[in-house]
Amino acid sequence: MRHTLIIILTLATLTVSAQKNSLKGTVKVNNIPLAYATVALSGTKHGTTTNDKGFYELKNIAPGEYTVLFSSVGYYTERIKVTISNGAITTLHAELKEGNSKLNEVVVTGVSRATELRSNPVPIVVLSKKEIDQHVNNNIIDAIVKGIPGVTAVTTGPNISKPFIRGLGYNRVLTLYDGIRQEGQQWGDEHGIEVDQYGIARAEVIKGPASLTYGSDALAGVINLIPYIPNGQDGKLNGDIITDYHTNNGLIGSSLGLSYKKHDWKYAFRATGKMAHNYQNKVDGYVYNSAFQEYILSGMARVDKKWGYSQFAVTTYNNKQEIPDGSRDSLTRGFTVQVAEGVNDDIKSRPFAPQKWLTSYGVTPLHQHIQHYRVYNKTEIKLGEGIFASALGWQQSVRREYNHPTQPGQAGLYVTLNTLNYDLRYSPKVINGWETSFGVNGIAQTNRSKDATDFPIPDYNLFDIGSFLFIKKSVGKADISGGIRYDTRNINWGDFYVGANPVNGFEQKVKANTPGGKLQFPGFKHTYHGISGSLGLTYNVSERVLLKANIARGYRAPNITEIGSNGLDPGAHIVYLGNRTFKPEFSLQEDLGFIAYLKDADLMLEVFNNQISNYIYQSRLDDANGNPVIIVPGNTTYQYQQSKARLYGAEFTFNLHPHNAKWFELNNSAAYVIGLNQNEKLIAQSNGAAKDLPFIPPLHVRSEVKLKLQGTYGIFSKVYFRAEADAYATQNKYYALNDTETLTPGYTLINAGIGSTLKAKSGKTICEVFLQADNLFDVAYQSNLNRLKYFEYYNASPDGRSGIYNIGRNLSFKVIVPF
Known part of the structure; x- marks a missing residue:
């Protein structure tokens, strides 16, 4: 090499x-x-x-x-x-x-060269900065969920959202930042995406296996978050100031972006800060320990020359996120605070959370502290009419989870993940309409536990490498593309011992010969292999009507928690038990799509069928008497399982925008997925309780009316009003074995918004203003993908409600001031 x-x-x-x-x-x-x-x-x-x-x-x-x-x-x-x-x-x-047609937008994700969206047979959706800005959100994943049918998120409070695509998530969705795969302990429920939502200019989402150009961990799809690259006037400092405020949890967000362009060089810098107190709803009141603080810095320098370009970027992310645990008083349902541990901790005697803590922007001693650092370079060199491209990066994710009330400075979990990213590819000259690309990419990774008391995963080393060939050609009205890829991933760790820590009374990592030490993780070494590929066709019925078909084989190696876990993850309140005999997942997915961007309407229908072998999922562990297995008091125990699975469903979009009534839009979408567990033996033993896969979203229908005032009104222009109904059906198809999941009632949220651009007499933009109301009627609801739904200490409650509910009514106000 x-x-x-x-x-x-x-x-x-x-x-x-x-x-x-x-x-x-x-x-x-x-x-x-x-x-x-x-x-x-x-x-x-x-x-x-x-x-x-x-x-x-x-x-x-x-x-x-x-x-x-x-x-x-x-x-x-x-x-x-x-x-x-x-x-x-x-x-x-x-x-x-x-x-309104998006068919001709140029995309860069999952292709050999920048390609028009219309010619890509793989289902891919683009979300622009304008669309992201018009939906005020707590994080960037929430913006994508609101804007793209088929994308959902597992949440652990307002600031933690893990993306799911068509019912598949965790390491099956590969998140990219500017084309560099994001690595930051993705295995946990409460591990979010460490990205600045205000610095994203565009999001491109592939729905379906994208292993061809990215390898393992893209089995469900890819979310590529593309930061803003400045292109302002030469020699002039440009930028913007963003201010964001939410009434429900008092979120205050501020972001300053600066950019400068001089001849062949471009520079960009952004500083962002967010803080919020506990969120609230009408069932729980303020949800204790859901506050957070987030600070992000990023910088970029890029040079464009006759030989190509080279871009250098640095990002730093610092987040303190409180950890809710659902501790309550059994009668009043008021939230309580853990102040003791072990035998000294009586949940029924815990004191109430003080009112001043519920609305404080400070972070309590029980919290997560996540730091993420990234340095990377992207370079393209023109070799005649061919292009050589490289992407090289280094990332470090440092995660501490503090869960000891008697020793608040002692981290329960403390892990440091270092990752080297590499991606080298070459696109030769286009010959007779044949576009080709081939390359090699992967990661090298190490994870180490530091001064901690809980050790859910071992200290592991990982090396991943894969090579691919991609081909594309247009024949008449048809665009055909596909390719093949081979991956190998080696993961290993040595014997990992834990023993008593005489200083704090908890456990610590010790050497093998330490008296009283026990072997928590026996040594392990294995190499996984996978062949993936795809073949697809887009048929251009006309300039505005397309038919798409694609078949793809995806591959995913088991992640570290699925094969190696054996301990408590304090932030999730879950003890994970892995299985080192697991095999890689392989999927075979067929996609069919009909897309029509007509003069007065958009019509899109996408159907898919996904058969997965060796599918890995979580299941709560019960003993022989049907009682939950409790390894660590106050925490549930989950054991990973593996079986065949099938997921199928559809997404439908109908947008009406009459040509003769430019002031009116009616946007509608629906997404539905069925996830079936095909372990017939387990289904029979459980009397059907295990027939459905966990974490499958219910039918989701969204309908929006948008009125756009034509012309200007003083300093106001581009004024719009929008009203939206966001409906989720009852999810009665769930993984019921051992109460891993329970039925989730349906609900409908009504949202509304208004926005405008303010311009001076000279025509210069003063600012953009967005006012939004979410959950306008303050509906009390629980999403089936809300992990806080299962944070409950009691078998019954006086009001008949269990777990923690989602955020209530929220009014938000955002201003963007360009300069």
């Missing part, structure tokens, strides 16, 4: 062209400059966005004939052919027409 890299880089040096050919011009709508429109050369990596005056420029283009794509959300894409001559500066202007 080292010699290959040397050869490639040498060739890059020898073949760099000295051409200074460029393409420039303006993009307008109704003769008005359009800012931030996308300009790209089809089939190449050349692309940019227009500045605030609608101007663009593409430099260092090889001579030849190209098709230039001009696109922007809310407008129809314009295609113009152009010939670039040697040593020439070519001028090309474009005029876009208003429209």
Whole structure:
């Protein structure tokens, strides 16, 4: 591999062209400059966005004939052919027409080259910054859940959301940050995504196996969070200030973004801070220990040259998140505070949480402290008409979970995860319409326990590598693409002993020969292998109507907690028991899609069938008498199981936007998935209690009416009003064995919002304002994917309600001030 890299880089040096050919011009709508429109050369990596005056420029283009794509959300894409001559500066202007089609948007996730969405047979959805901004959220995953049918999230309070795609989650959904896979202890229920929601310019979501270009952990799909890359006026400092406030939990969010562009260099910086006190609902009142504090810094420098580009970026994330445990008074249902441990702890005698704690922005001693650091580089080098691309990164995730009230400074869980990311790929010249790409990527990872008292997973070493080949060609009205991949993953750890800590009275990691030490994790070493691939077709019935079909085989190696866990995760209040004999998961998924972006309406129907072998899932553990197994008092015990499984379902979208009534929109979507456990023996033994898979969302229907006022009203322009009904059906198909899950009643949330852009007389934007009301009628509800639903100490309660409920009515206000 080292010699290959040397050869490639040498060739890059020898073949760099000295051409200074460029393409420039303006993009307008109704003769008005359009800012931030996308300009790209089809089939190449050349692309940019227009500045605030609608101007663009593409430099260092090889001579030849190209098709230039001009696109922007809310407008129809314009295609113009152009010939670039040697040593020439070519001028090309474009005029876009208003429209709602997204088919011609250019995507970068899961493809060899930047590709129009219409030609990709894999189900992929794009969420723009405008759409993210219009839905005020606690985190970026919540924005994606609201905007994309088929995507849901397991939550542990308002600030922790783990994405699920079509009923599959955890390590089956691969989250990327700017194309670099996010690594940060994804195995836990209460482990969220360590990303700045205010710094994301775009989210691209693949629904279905995406193992071809990413390898293991993309079995359910990919969420690529793409940060903002500045493209403002040359030599001028640009930026924005974002202020966000929520009434329910008092969330205060502030973010400052700065960008600067000078000649070939671009720089960006963002600082974000968020804090919130405990959230509330009308059943629980304030939910004790759900407050959080979050601080994020990020910086980027990028240089664009005739040979390509190179981009360097750094991010730091610091989060303190309280840990709710559901401790209550048995009669009043008021939340109580654990002040003692072991035999000295009587849950019925715990004191009530003081009122001032419930609305305090401070963080209690029982909390998680998560720090995530990332440094990475992305480089593209032009080799003639081919492209060599590399992505190299380092990440460190430090997680502490404090759960000892008598010794608040002593972490129960303290783990440090170090990850090296690498991705090398080459896309040769397009020959006779054949686009190809091949490469190698993976990770090297180590995880180490520090000064802790609980050890749910061993100290492990992991090395992952995979190679792939991707091919695409257009034949008449059909776009065909597919490829094949081979992966190998080695994971190992040595004997892991624990023993008594005389200093604090808890357990600690000890050496093998320590008197009284016990072996918690016997040594383990195994290598997993997997072959994955896909083949798909998009048929262009017309410019606006498409048929899509795709079949894909996905692969996922078992994660560390599934094969190695044997201890308490304090933040989840769960003792996990793994199984080191587990085999890798393999899925075979078929997708069919019909998409029509018509003049007055959008119509999309996607159906899928997913057969998974060696599916791994959690199940609560009971003893022979049917009583829950309690290894650590006050915490439930889960044991991982493995069996065949099948998931199938559909997503449907119907958006009405009459051409003759531009002020009106009616947006509707529905998503439904069935998850079946195919372990016939277990189903028979449990009298059908195990027939459904856990964590499957119910039927979800969303309907939104949006009114957009045309014209301007003083300083107000682009004024809109929206009202939304968000309905979840009763989930009576659940994994009932040992009460792992229980029935979840259906509910409907009514949301409303208003927004506007404020402009000065000169036409310059002053700010954007968004006012939103979620759960307007303060419905008391529990999502079936809310893990707090199961945080309950008693078998019965005076009000007949069990567990913790989701957030109640919330009014939010957000202002974005550009400069």
